[in-house]
Amino acid sequence: MTGTILKATNLTRHFGGGGFLSETAPVRAVDGVSLDIRRGETFAIVGESGCGKSTLARLLMRLLAPTSGTVEFDGAEVTTLEGNRLRDLRRDMQFIFQDPFSSLNPRLTVGRLVGEPLEVHRPDLSARQRREKVAELLTQVGLLPDHMSRFPHEFSGGQRQRIGIARALASGPKLIIGDEPVSALDVSVQAQIINLLGDLGRDLGLTLVIIAHDLAVIRHMSDRVAVMYLGKIVETGPAAEVFDSPRHPYTQALLASIPSPETRSEGRKARVQGEMPSPTAPPPGCRFHTRCPHAQEDCRTVEPKLEDPGTGAHPVACHHWQGIAAATGAQAVPKPRNETAEARFALYRAATEGARLEKTKKTETT
Amino acid sequence: MTQPPRTTPETAPADSPVLRLGALEVGFRGQPVNVLDGVDLEVSAGEILCVVGESGCGKSVSAMALMGLLPPAHTRISSGNLTFDGEQFDLTRQTLPPRLRGGRMAMIFQEPMSSLNPAFRIGDQIAESVLQHQGGTHASAMARALEMLRRVGIPAPDRRLKEYPHQLSGGMRQRVMIAMALANDPQLLIADEPTTALDVTIQAQILDLIRELRDSLGMACLMITHDLGVVAEIADTVAVMYGGQVVERGPAAAVFENPQHPYTIGLISAVPRLDAPGGRLATVPGSVPPIAAMPTGCRFRNRCPFAADICAGKPPLAVQDGGHAVACHFAPLEQNLEVVA
Numbered sequence A: 001m002t003g004t005i006l007k008a009t010n011l012t013r014h015f016g017g018g019g020f021l022s023e024t025a026p027v028r029a030v031d032g033v034s035l036d037i038r039r040g041e042t043f044a045i046v047g048e049s050g051c052g053k054s055t056l057a058r059l060l061m062r063l064l065a066p067t068s069g070t071v072e073f074d075g076a077e078v079t080t081l082e083g084n085r086l087r088d089l090r091r092d093m094q095f096i097f098q099d100p101f102s103s104l105n106p107r108l109t110v111g112r113l114v115g116e117p118l119e120v121h122r123p124d125l126s127a128r129q130r131r132e133k134v135a136e137l138l139t140q141v142g143l144l145p146d147h148m149s150r151f152p153h154e155f156s157g158g159q160r161q162r163i164g165i166a167r168a169l170a171s172g173p174k175l176i177i178g179d180e181p182v183s184a185l186d187v188s189v190q191a192q193i194i195n196l197l198g199d200l201g202r203d204l205g206l207t208l209v210i211i212a213h214d215l216a217v218i219r220h221m222s223d224r225v226a227v228m229y230l231g232k233i234v235e236t237g238p239a240a241e242v243f244d245s246p247r248h249p250y251t252q253a254l255l256a257s258i259p260s261p262e263t264r265s266e267g268r269k270a271r272v273q274g275e276m277p278s279p280t281a282p283p284p285g286c287r288f289h290t291r292c293p294h295a296q297e298d299c300r301t302v303e304p305k306l307e308d309p310g311t312g313a314h315p316v317a318c319h320h321w322q323g324i325a326a327a328t329g330a331q332a333v334p335k336p337r338n339e340t341a342e343a344r345f346a347l348y349r350a351a352t353e354g355a356r357l358e359k360t361k362k363t364e365t366t
Numbered sequence B: 001m002t003q004p005p006r007t008t009p010e011t012a013p014a015d016s017p018v019l020r021l022g023a024l025e026v027g028f029r030g031q032p033v034n035v036l037d038g039v040d041l042e043v044s045a046g047e048i049l050c051v052v053g054e055s056g057c058g059k060s061v062s063a064m065a066l067m068g069l070l071p072p073a074h075t076r077i078s079s080g081n082l083t084f085d086g087e088q089f090d091l092t093r094q095t096l097p098p099r100l101r102g103g104r105m106a107m108i109f110q111e112p113m114s115s116l117n118p119a120f121r122i123g124d125q126i127a128e129s130v131l132q133h134q135g136g137t138h139a140s141a142m143a144r145a146l147e148m149l150r151r152v153g154i155p156a157p158d159r160r161l162k163e164y165p166h167q168l169s170g171g172m173r174q175r176v177m178i179a180m181a182l183a184n185d186p187q188l189l190i191a192d193e194p195t196t197a198l199d200v201t202i203q204a205q206i207l208d209l210i211r212e213l214r215d216s217l218g219m220a221c222l223m224i225t226h227d228l229g230v231v232a233e234i235a236d237t238v239a240v241m242y243g244g245q246v247v248e249r250g251p252a253a254a255v256f257e258n259p260q261h262p263y264t265i266g267l268i269s270a271v272p273r274l275d276a277p278g279g280r281l282a283t284v285p286g287s288v289p290p291i292a293a294m295p296t297g298c299r300f301r302n303r304c305p306f307a308a309d310i311c312a313g314k315p316p317l318a319v320q321d322g323g324h325a326v327a328c329h330f331a332p333l334e335q336n337l338e339v340v341a
């Protein structure tokens, strides 16, 4: 059961630019990415807007053809799959979109939306069996079987994301890729969906690939993480290691940018100046050198490779990582709450988990 | 030329709030239920007040109302008063004197592109606002625009002056918005989600900038956000809104370390933490109902795990120690409720 389920090797995708005589430079959206995603894990891809996360996801799903490089799913090269083998791939790998509002056809009932993948991938089911399966899927994602006859606009954002998840689960996939699956949701609803994805991943033995820009969401959900900058992975490893002792200056800057109460008193630790350069003209050498506080001469000309340094450390693409002190953790631990506040949080959690409460309020007495 | 000190009883003492908003009730025509149900806020010079709450809770409508920007034809403002720098205004007619808006009271809108005119150069837009409020020559206004762009950390500001909004990145546009808002030395800056559309490294730069400008200019700042991390970092005081009501407010430390309202507790519990990975998050059950389906009384009661009959009556925003106020019939929860085994 363990081992690699999805493997990308030197995956590259350029947009536009035409032939080599063309005047315009191509957008180097994804540029030489290699990844190993293990069966049953939750793997996260994080980075700022435009760094190539969605393009990478679409390459992994074979929704987009690579300019070069390969993707293997379950040991088979996906770029060459055809016919039944391609349909099997579509069954085994499903997608959850960021925007629950635009990703569901507004004219279809929830029953049809969730039933559709079953028609394709489970033609053996009778109409009645299919209805039962849809009801089961809706229950699994925290909706009601009665919701089957309703339309997407009758649901809240969080409920629509649940519909999207039920639809993704319908074919019985082995792996689900979520492109910002919770970032359009309000925090209270976001927590519900994070819990749901966690439960499903565990109960169904799913492999999850989560793309997000919210580092706390990633820290909470993932086992391993890859940090991207301008089309390349700059650091990858177990989430706990990458978050607690980030080694690449960009990862350090990302983590130091997360707003926190500590910043107020201590100021920012590793402030990063400027903005991400255009992916049509990535800087030579290390792509981060224009913003890196540790950049030296060789960074401007020699490109650092993402190499496994062995000796227990995780891979990082930086010439000087050994000389740069590993930053201390993402964030200092927030101030502990006092006992009464802690009791209040415990009471709240117990109540939401269904504990019975006694009202001891004595408003009328005394 | 020296004026006698004003001694009228209405004159506010030095440490009184720059802005005090009271009993704001706003509905939209065609909707029977009010979107804002009695919002009270105040903010003093040098203070950053963050208004936080989920989508649709009325943060932007509150800001628009206090700027006098709600269209009277579509809105029904049954009550609402504003005290700004000692002067009182009736908000029900939305006729704030134009000298205030963009001058002593400036706003950065949620969508920066909607408030920058795509057809005009950046420099001309800032200069226009300066001319309108401070007068002077076009040249002096342009000089002020240049100074402001430099002040907000825009590289090559003299070149940027001549550029159009679409030529700028999101982060640069937000800096331009801040430069424009601050060009007339406002006493109050209202910033509606100023960093929401930005990447985290750029957000950090903008938050640093707002803090630094607040420190050097001593202005009051009302910042709207739904991001509790941003609130924790930048707020001096916090107002938590739910369904058009302020359910809790007070000093940031009190609200974060000792939250009283079940909704505030739920929100804080629902945010994943960087230092405590894994496990299930506590959540707020359900989702925000549409305004027409808002319960009466405590509007949180159809989602509140503690709701009881008494919650059909609206709980008052009761002030506790140190200006920490909460609107819940059962606060403090740990004294009024217990889990039965």
Ligand SMILES: Nc1ncnc2c1ncn2[C@@H]1O[C@H](COP(=O)(O)OP(=O)(O)OP(=O)(O)O)[C@@H](O)[C@H]1O
Pocket: A015, A016, A027, A028, A029, A047, A048, A049, A050, A051, A052, A053, A054, A055, A056, A213, A279
């Ligand atoms: N179809 C396309 N044609 C041209 N350029 C594209 C196309 N798709 C993506 N790009 C460009 O490729 C780069 C990477 O885009 P991508 O959408 O993968 O980024 P992302 O990391 O998902 O960003 P975000 O966080 O904003 O979603 C961007 O510069 C984008 O403009």
Ligand SMILES: Nc1ncnc2c1ncn2[C@@H]1O[C@H](COP(=O)(O)OP(=O)(O)OP(=O)(O)O)[C@@H](O)[C@H]1O
Pocket: B028, B035, B053, B054, B055, B056, B057, B058, B059, B060, B061, B062, B074, B110, B226, B291
């Ligand atoms: N012009 C309008 N006409 C009718 N309803 C409106 C109008 N503007 C806002 N509303 C409603 O008023 C409520 C409060 O909206 P508001 O924009 O203040 O929310 P918000 O807290 O700023 O949310 P967000 O975080 O999404 O910006 C919402 O239910 C919204 O649908």
Ligand code: SF4
Pocket: A248, A249, A250, A286, A287, A288, A289, A290, A292, A293, A294, A295, A296, A299, A304, A317, A318, A319, A320, A321
């Ligand atoms: S290689 Fe050089 S520029 Fe790149 S991250 Fe490392 S120190 Fe910075």
Ligand code: SF4
Pocket: B261, B262, B263, B298, B299, B300, B301, B302, B304, B305, B306, B307, B308, B310, B311, B315, B327, B328, B329, B330, B331
């Ligand atoms: S007043 Fe009642 S419903 Fe409202 S927050 Fe308090 S306990 Fe919950």
Ligand SMILES: [Mg+2]
Pocket: A053, A054, A055, A179
């Ligand atoms: Mg994307």
Ligand SMILES: [Mg+2]
Pocket: B059, B060, B061, B110, B192
């Ligand atoms: Mg808003």
